[in-house]
Amino acid sequence: MKEILKEIEERFGPIWERVQRPKLAQVGIEPAKAVPLLTWLKEHRGYVTLVHLSAVDWIEQGEFQLTWLLGNPETEERLMICSRIDRENPAAETVSGLWPQAVTYEQEINEMFGVSFPGSPRQGVPFILEGWKDIPPMRRDFDTVAFVEKHIPGREGRKHIDTRTYIGEKFGEKGYLHD
Amino acid sequence: MDDKIVKPEPPLGGPPQGSRPHAPVGDGCFLGEEMKPQAPSYKEALARIKNWFRANSLWVMAYGTGCGAIELRPLATARFDMERLGIAMRPTPRQSNVLIVSGYLAVKSLKRVIRSYEQMPSPKWIVALGSCTINGGMYWDSYNTINRLDLYLPVDVYINGCMPRPEALVAGFQELMRRIKKGEADGWRHYMENLDWYKENQKKIITDWDLPEYNW
Ligand code: SF4
Numbered sequence: 001m002k003e004i005l006k007e008i009e010e011r012f013g014p015i016w017e018r019v020q021r022p023k024l025a026q027v028g029i030e031p032a033k034a035v036p037l038l039t040w041l042k043e044h045r046g047y048v049t050l051v052h053l054s055a056v057d058w059i060e061q062g063e064f065q066l067t068w069l070l071g072n073p074e075t076e077e078r079l080m081i082c083s084r085i086d087r088e089n090p091a092a093e094t095v096s097g098l099w100p101q102a103v104t105y106e107q108e109i110n111e112m113f114g115v116s117f118p119g120s121p122r123q124g125v126p127f128i129l130e131g132w133k134d135i136p137p138m139r140r141d142f143d144t145v146a147f148v149e150k151h152i153p154g155r156e157g158r159k160h161i162d163t164r165t166y167i168g169e170k171f172g173e174k175g176y177l178h179d
Numbered sequence: 180m181d182d183k184i185v186k187p188e189p190p191l192g193g194p195p196q197g198s199r200p201h202a203p204v205g206d207g208c209f210l211g212e213e214m215k216p217q218a219p220s221y222k223e224a225l226a227r228i229k230n231w232f233r234a235n236s237l238w239v240m241a242y243g244t245g246c247g248a249i250e251l252r253p254l255a256t257a258r259f260d261m262e263r264l265g266i267a268m269r270p271t272p273r274q275s276n277v278l279i280v281s282g283y284l285a286v287k288s289l290k291r292v293i294r295s296y297e298q299m300p301s302p303k304w305i306v307a308l309g310s311c312t313i314n315g316g317m318y319w320d321s322y323n324t325i326n327r328l329d330l331y332l333p334v335d336v337y338i339n340g341c342m343p344r345p346e347a348l349v350a351g352f353q354e355l356m357r358r359i360k361k362g363e364a365d366g367w368r369h370y371m372e373n374l375d376w377y378k379e380n381q382k383k384i385i386t387d388w389d390l391p392e393y394n395w
Contacts, residue, residue, distance in 0.1 A: 134322075
């Protein structure tokens with residue numbers, strides 16, 4: 001893993017890296033260089049499988065993190081390419097030209113986080129949410145409980161126990177919970 | 180088909196009693212409850228015979244939502260073998276008369292379930308599996324799953340648990356058969372008579388309503 005990380009650094013400039021396991025490493029790179037890096041890894045270094053593409057909402061930093069997880073079936077090594085994009089008007093380059101299955105991931109991220117991938121087919125086409133009018137539900141500022149109370153009728157008599165208060169009361173330690 | 184003698188309905192417009200209190204369980208004898216001292220009218224006898232036939236001809240639609248569908252596999256195959264009870268799986272709604280809603284239901288699947296349910300030939304029954312169909316279960320605060328199934332479709336038997344084991348399902352099916360024999364499992368008729376109420380609820384939750392008024 002060390003060699004490929006070194007080579008990436010030489011070719012693509014400063015990166016943030018971490019080897020998590022002997023066959024799994026994480027690479028952070030600025031968004032403009034992410035797709036060239038992915039292309040290079042696929043074409044020249046045998047990382048031909050796109051295992052996963054995911055997004056994380058870092059609301060405190062005002063960023064979304066996209067992670068492309070690549071697999072090399074010959075050496076059985078995996079590389080996570082991470083890239084942070086701005087939370088306002090988030091957009092990222094599509095990799096649907098490299099891996100056709102990325103279309104579905106990008107469609108889903110578009111729906112769940114509101115990140116757009118210009119040029120990717122099926123952007124804006126409903127994937128799971130049909131007729132959704134609220135903000136994308138996987139964003140952390142989306143209040144699920146308020147949404148449910150407003151839109152989804154339930155059955156009377158259901159008792160809700162707030163986990164935080166319950167644990168606080170039970171163990172009598174307010175500082176036990178970090179807030 | 181003249182089934183008028185079978186139980187009167189709850190008043191129109193009221194919330195359907197999906198989990199109507201069960202009548203005292205009989206001994207599961209041939210024609211439902213204990214035979215009346217005087218002979219029943221021929222219509223009633225006919226209705227009982229019909230119900231007995233229906234109870235022994237349950238065809239389950241092979242469809243599953245949520246985690247509970249996992250328990251249908253052992254139930255349908257060698258381990259618990261539901262065919263010994265006369266229950267079998269069918270691949271399409273047109274060929275089946277029991278719909279198992281096996282757990283949480285996303286709004287998107289609710290639309291498909293309504294479609295399938297309406298396409299099934301009457302008389303038809305719904306068995307709702309797991310706490311998710313009753314009050315939302317552990318998905319009660321999910322933005323995309325309904326919390327209470329009987330607002331949208333008539334439920335004949337609820338089986339609680341998260342998830343219910345195949346034994347519980349077998350018990351649920353026996354309960355369904357008992358209720359069919361007694362002429363109590365008439366959710367399908369309740370659905371037809373209160374169609375406006377059901378449709379109103381369905382349209383409230385399915386925001387991009389594009390179904391026909393009834394899927395014949
Ligand atoms: S009741 Fe439990 S097992 Fe069933 S769908 Fe809900 S969470 Fe899953």
